[in-house]
Amino acid sequence: MVATYQIRLPDELAELIRGLHPELKARFKSALSLILPDPHCGKALREELSGLLTFRVKRMRIVYRIVDPLIIEVVAIGPRHNIYEETFRIISRKAKD
Numbered sequence: 001m002v003a004t005y006q007i008r009l010p011d012e013l014a015e016l017i018r019g020l021h022p023e024l025k026a027r028f029k030s031a032l033s034l035i036l037p038d039p040h041c042g043k044a045l046r047e048e049l050s051g052l053l054t055f056r057v058k059r060m061r062i063v064y065r066i067v068d069p070l071i072i073e074v075v076a077i078g079p080r081h082n083i084y085e086e087t088f089r090i091i092s093r094k095a096k097d
Contacts, residue, residue, distance in 0.1 A: 005036050008073045016077060024058070028077070031057045035064065039072050048088055056080075063087045 009017075017028050035041060035055055042053035042064065052075060055062045061083045063076040076087045 005039055005070050005072050007032055007036060008067070008071055010074070013074055013077055024060070027057050028060075028062070031055055031062055032074075035062070035072060039064070039066050045084070049084060049091075052087065052091075054083075 017025055020028065039053070042055040042062075044050075045052045045054055045063070049063075052063055052065050055064070059080055060078060061076075061080050062074060063083060064072055064074045067073045076083055076090055078086055
């Protein structure tokens with residue numbers, strides 16, 4: 001039997017996707033549908049961001065992690081030039097809580 005993953009998308013990221021240009025929104029939805037059946041299709045990150053994966057959508061990135069055997073949690077979405085610094089801030093903030 002094939003495992004069925006679920007994507008957990010925080011409300012603020014869902015709102016960000018809703019506000020995107022329709023073409024970019026469609027690309028993000030398509031990317032999420034590619035990640036869903038095979039979450040290991042993304043590139044594994046290293047060092048401070050180990051345990052996270054990234055998936056390219058044009059010049060943007062989806063950063064996510066597998067939190068349970070069947071749950072994929074999207075951590076951040078944003079442009080490549082600053083997404084990794086932003087992701088580090090997000091996970092550092094969560095670690096303090």
